[in-house]
Amino acid sequence: MSKKLTVSWPYVNFGLVLIVLSICLVLALLGYKQPATIGVIAISIIAILPEAREMIKTLMSGQVGVDIIALVAIGASLLLGQYVAAAVIVIMLTGGNALEEFAKNRARKELDSLLKRKPTIAHLIVNGQPQDVPVDKVKVDDSILLKPGDMIPVDGKIYKGFSSVDESAITGESLPENKKSGDEVLSGSINLDGVIEIHATKISKESQYETIIKLVSEASTKKSPLVRLADVYSLPFTIITFVMAAIAWIISGDPVRALSVLVVATPCPLLIATPVAIVSGMSRAASRGVIIKSGGVLEQLSRLKAIAFDKTGTVTQGKPTVMGIDPCEGVTRDELLKIAASVEKYSTHTLAQVVVDTANSKKLSLYKVEKSKEIPGKGITAEVKGKKVFVGSFALLKESGIDVNSPICVGHSEHENTALYVASGNKYLGSISFVDPLRAEAKQTIADLKSSGVKNFIMITGDRKQVGEYIGNQLGITKVESEVLPADKVNILLAEKKKYSPIAMVGDGINDAPVLAASDVGVALGAKGSTAASEAADAVIMQDDLGRLSELVAISKRSVFIAKQSIFTGMGLSSILMVFAVAGFIVPVAGAFMQEAIDVIVILNALRARFRPKVAK
Secondary structure (H helix, E strand, O other): HHHHHHHHHHHHHHHHHHHHHHHHHHHHOOOHHHHHHHHHHHHHHHHHHHHHHHHHHHHHHOOOHHEEEEHHHHHHHHHHOOOOHHHHHHHHOOOOOHHHHHHHOOOOOHHHHHHHHHEEEEEEEEEOOEHHHHHHHOOOOOEEEOOOOOOOOOOOEEOOOOEEHHHHEEEHOOOOOEEEEOOOOOOOOOOOOEEEEEOOOOHHHHOOOHHHHHHHHHHHHOOOOOHHHHHHHHHHHHHHHHHHHHHHHHHHHOOOHHHHHHHHHHOOOHHHHHHHHHHHHHHHHHHHEEEEEEEEHHHHHHHEEEEOOOOOOOOOOOOOOOEEEEEEOOOHHHHHHHHHHHHHHHOOOOHHHHHHHHHHHHOOOOOOOOEEEEEOOOOOOOOEOOOOEEEEEHHHHOOOOOOOOOOHHOOOOHOOHHEEEEEEEEEEEEEEEEOOEEOHHHHHHHHHHOOOOOOOOEEOOOOOOOHHHHHHHHOOOOEOOOOOOOOHHHHHHHHHHHHHOOOOEEEOHHHHHHHHOOOOOEEEEEOOHHHHHHHHHHHEEEEOOOOOOHHHHHHHHHHHHHHHHHHHHHHHHHHHHHHHHEEEEHHHHHHHHHHHHHHHHHHHHHHHOOOOOOOOO
């Protein structure tokens, strides 16, 4: 309860100020000046107490915040009986704080979503029979049964059975991995089509999925605090203000003239310009389907030196398609596809559906199939036109005594895990290879980002080296880190962060959550994807459209430019008024209203960030 109250205090404070000062105004108009004066003094003191406490903390840390001028101006106004001036400054100060609070509010729940998906039950094999036990009861070397569709509860090694395993949530590999006896499996992966038994190699809290949870938690707490944009300019402006106030007092011998300088120098343009521009930019981004979780994130996005990308589902579509149909001599492409699709029609494997869909798109009539038998982790066999047909992995055909390395089929041994191999009887017919294609908008997005000033791009993927380099070359990304697990992704990102800061990371899977949290700015692509990635990120692109990333950067740059423009405009106008105040041409009350006029100009300019920016082409 107290935490919620603390977060909402700037709104409560501003509302309280408006209500009390409105009452004081009514009392003054009715002739009750003394109660009105007491009310102004009381609410001013109450309103600035939190600011005074923060100012003391800031000064003790060796820094100077812009709030100090406003606080001194309010205190001096009250001491010198300039209550109207004090009231106007209090309204501006608390209003600016309320806007800034709205701009920077953020709420993260990344660990909640990770924990909801966390494996909780394991089918422990005891005396040859499976028993469901809590996953934290599993010990190293325990035997665990995994059925099709089960999430793997702990890291382990297969000792019995074959299956395909979906590791996309852990490694980023888009295609299922065929697993056999002796192969390792990672917790958080999904067993797809076979019954397998594994020996646990790690306990739950040391397994891969728990490591991801730990990395998200640690990386989130290591983020450096952001300095308010306004505070960058506060020290020189504060020094100039107090020097000119001192000069005014010395020249005139009148403290009221010094107060006039402080009033017109009250840094409301500094306090208000940034949150208004940032909130406007965040609103503009939201209208384009991008949620930015805090104003500080938008500031970081405007200064990006580098962007790192995950591959699968981020720069690629995340859905395998047929890349090539490579028949051997005497077999046509359509015939090879037709035979494979006829057999794969009865399989639940991811690649099987791709083959069938491709055949359907070509309107091929499939053969009648008999005696279909799926071999978990390897492929499927069936009878077609009286002959036994094999469709599956490279290993399946080799184990069946079929020579894949035929002179008339040169190069077919290169695919292994990204292809299906087809044989009829003892004759090898050819292979069908697959690729996860680039997003249609990926190349243009990289080009737009380069035009906007981002010069360094890295791709970090759990996929194989040749696949990563192929995708990187197509996009013009020269630095590619391949075959990387989540823990290594974070280490690679942190190394790049030392060279290029701020750096953004863009990803969409659960395996991306730790590295998103470790980056200066984590961007999750597609809210319908991994919830953990979305919640670990600082910005979420709601649509499945990578092109929104370049829009996000453009909006951020424009918003921060407008914020700085507003700050300098306000500071410039305030400086001119200070000169007139030193000369004695402005009294405190008039100065307060002039400063209010400057605030209106600044706010109107800052609101331009809400409108459409120009995107580099």
